[in-house]
Amino acid sequence: MKYQKIPEATIRRLSRYSRCLEEIEQAGEGVVSSAQLATRCMVNAAQVRKDLAYFGEFGIRGVGYYVKDLLSDIKKILGSNKEWRMAVIGIGNLGSALLSYKDFLKQNYKIVAAFDIDPPSVIGRVSEKLGKPVEVIHINRLKEVAKERRIEIGLITTPPSEAQSVADLLVEAEVKGILNFAPTQIIVPEGFVAKDVFFTTILDNLAYLLSNN
Amino acid sequence: MKYQKIPEATIRRLSRYSRCLEEIEQAGEGVVSSAQLATRCMVNAAQVRKDLAYFGEFGIRGVGYYVKDLLSDIKKILGSNKEWRMAVIGIGNLGSALLSYKDFLKQNYKIVAAFDIDPPSVIGRVSEKLGKPVEVIHINRLKEVAKERRIEIGLITTPPSEAQSVADLLVEAEVKGILNFAPTQIIVPEGFVAKDVFFTTILDNLAYLLSNN
DNA sequence: CAAATTTTGTGAAAGGAGTCACATAATTGA
DNA sequence: TCAATTATGTGACTCCTTTCACAAAATTTG
Ligand SMILES: NC(=O)c1ccc[n+]([C@@H]2O[C@H](COP(=O)([O-])OP(=O)(O)OC[C@H]3O[C@@H](n4cnc5c(N)ncnc54)[C@H](O)[C@@H]3O)[C@@H](O)[C@H]2O)c1
Ligand SMILES: NC(=O)c1ccc[n+]([C@@H]2O[C@H](COP(=O)([O-])OP(=O)(O)OC[C@H]3O[C@@H](n4cnc5c(N)ncnc54)[C@H](O)[C@@H]3O)[C@@H](O)[C@H]2O)c1
Numbered sequence: 001m002k003y004q005k006i007p008e009a010t011i012r013r014l015s016r017y018s019r020c021l022e023e024i025e026q027a028g029e030g031v032v033s034s035a036q037l038a039t040r041c042m043v044n045a046a047q048v049r050k051d052l053a054y055f056g057e058f059g060i061r062g063v064g065y066y067v068k069d070l071l072s073d074i075k076k077i078l079g080s081n082k083e084w085r086m087a088v089i090g091i092g093n094l095g096s097a098l099l100s101y102k103d104f105l106k107q108n109y110k111i112v113a114a115f116d117i118d119p120p121s122v123i124g125r126v127s128e129k130l131g132k133p134v135e136v137i138h139i140n141r142l143k144e145v146a147k148e149r150r151i152e153i154g155l156i157t158t159p160p161s162e163a164q165s166v167a168d169l170l171v172e173a174e175v176k177g178i179l180n181f182a183p184t185q186i187i188v189p190e191g192f193v194a195k196d197v198f199f200t201t202i203l204d205n206l207a208y209l210l211s212n213n
Numbered sequence: 214m215k216y217q218k219i220p221e222a223t224i225r226r227l228s229r230y231s232r233c234l235e236e237i238e239q240a241g242e243g244v245v246s247s248a249q250l251a252t253r254c255m256v257n258a259a260q261v262r263k264d265l266a267y268f269g270e271f272g273i274r275g276v277g278y279y280v281k282d283l284l285s286d287i288k289k290i291l292g293s294n295k296e297w298r299m300a301v302i303g304i305g306n307l308g309s310a311l312l313s314y315k316d317f318l319k320q321n322y323k324i325v326a327a328f329d330i331d332p333p334s335v336i337g338r339v340s341e342k343l344g345k346p347v348e349v350i351h352i353n354r355l356k357e358v359a360k361e362r363r364i365e366i367g368l369i370t371t372p373p374s375e376a377q378s379v380a381d382l383l384v385e386a387e388v389k390g391i392l393n394f395a396p397t398q399i400i401v402p403e404g405f406v407a408k409d410v411f412f413t414t415i416l417d418n419l420a421y422l423l424s425n426n
Numbered sequence: 427c428a429a430a431t432t433t434t435g436t437g438a439a440a441g442g443a444g445t446c447a448c449a450t451a452a453t454t455g456a
Numbered sequence: 457t458c459a460a461t462t463a464t465g466t467g468a469c470t471c472c473t474t475t476c477a478c479a480a481a482a483t484t485t486g
């Protein structure tokens with residue numbers, strides 16, 4: 001298998017396979033075929049095999065895939081086997097919800113810091129949400145704390161007007177990954193990765209499907 | 214222009230164009246070219262024209278597109294010109310955040326009801342979040358209230374274990390569109406539309422890009 | 427132990443989506 | 457009025473993704 005550019009769709013599906021494999025593992029299955037996994041993930045079986053083939057050979061012909069091994073391999077591919085250290089910036093409604101999102105704990109995504117421009121007003125609201133109290137830190141200490149706590153991903157939940165300047169701060173602090181929930185497009189330099197999560201786009205999509213079916 | 218299946222990517226981009234056109238309109242521009250819009254949305258100019266061509270001819274050769282008209286046309290295509298009446302089910306951390314999401318007001322997405330299985334514990338927390346107090350209603354009144362308030366879209370923010378059964382209730386209440394935030398795949402019958410929003414997939418994607426660049 | 431069965435991995439084919447390039451149409455200005 | 461300019465709409469082309477189909481490999485069965 002020689003090097004090729006991997007489609008983004010493949011990466012998204014790997015994440016789906018990962019979730020399904022966890023359920024299959026829970027159910028006590030030791031081995032799974034591409035056909036079974038495909039049915040569960042609602043994709044084509046050849047698609048599953050092709051996706052995996054980008055990264056190597058993980059199955060045994062005539063048998064299938066060992067669930068535990070495949071899950072571990074996929075997590076290694078995705079980079080979700082290591083622990084990712086995250087910060088939330090903007091502890092309002094959405095930021096607070098993210099702080100108390102329990103699934104992050106189960107996965108290897110860990111929120112290790114919370115920032116706001118107005119910490120006193122929010123510090124009471126979020127404490128103890130994650131089991132242990134979360135201290136909300138003033139945004140002007142972002143760079144210092146990001147270094148100290150080795151933050152790798154920043155979740156932006158400030159108003160849209162502030163999103164780009166917060167992203168700039170994250171870049172300055174060498175936080176390489178950004179997930180932006182504010183409805184404005186974020187631009188980061190080469191070497192950094194920013195993804196925008198637009199709720200309205202998702203709703204527009206739904207509205208379109210509802211209007212045209 | 215004859216009928217064709219419209220790519221989902223086109224619909225997503227139309228939503229993006231819509232957002233950009235709003236900014237352009239705000240800036241007081243009356244006319245925009247496909248090249249200008251494309252630069253702003255970070256896509257190819259021909260892509261913009263192709264996307265629009267699926268639905269008709271909206272521009273004037275040698276001139277460009279009238280911003281106001283194009284915005285209105287795109288919203289008509291997406292179905293986001295009409296008001297969409299939504300309900301949030303599961304008024305915990307995320308559900309409360311959605312209730313107080315101010316951008317829904319600006320767009321034509323309106324939350325007109327909130328449901329939970331344990332209303333007394335949450336009723337105080339969400340009141341007045343949207344300007345006017347929001348009454349949290351017991352889930353067992355979903356069908357009745359959905360009819361009464363003409364609810365068209367349900368946002369599921371319950372624990373994953375409850376997500377499918379809540380979806381079933383929504384289907385029974387003939388709520389045609391579902392946006393599911395719980396990390397579990399929802400299945401709905403023909404004629405209904407369900408979209409899952411998996412936070413972990415988005416993070417896995419980011420993790421992959423950070424691990425491999 | 428060999429034939430039958432199962433299921434992977436992968437080249438080839440088919441199907442979609444994105445880009446290019448240019449004819450076409452509107453406008454401007456001399 | 458007509459040439460020059462501008463920018464759309466779209467056929468053709470390229471590139472990418474998905475599906476098909478089957479040889480290869482492992483296992484099971486008689
Ligand atoms: N509420 C939702 O459900 C929801 C959903 C999708 C997207 N969003 C987006 O997420 C963002 C936050 O939404 P919200 O409802 O939580 O708003 P919010 O007003 O409740 O919270 C914003 C927080 O950001 C803080 N802040 C402002 N400027 C800052 C800065 N420069 N640095 C650090 N912190 C700063 C504020 O003090 C406040 O605590 C918005 O952009 C919104 O559009 C919200
Ligand atoms: N918190 C986040 O930031 C976040 C982010 C992404 C996804 N999610 C997902 O969204 C969902 C909610 O997360 P949360 O953190 O708000 O959880 P939460 O526990 O704070 O809220 C869940 C709410 O749902 C209610 N509920 C339970 N069963 C119900 C039923 N059958 N009918 C109606 N209401 C019911 C509960 O009473 C509770 O109020 C979860 O599935 C979670 O995985 C949360």
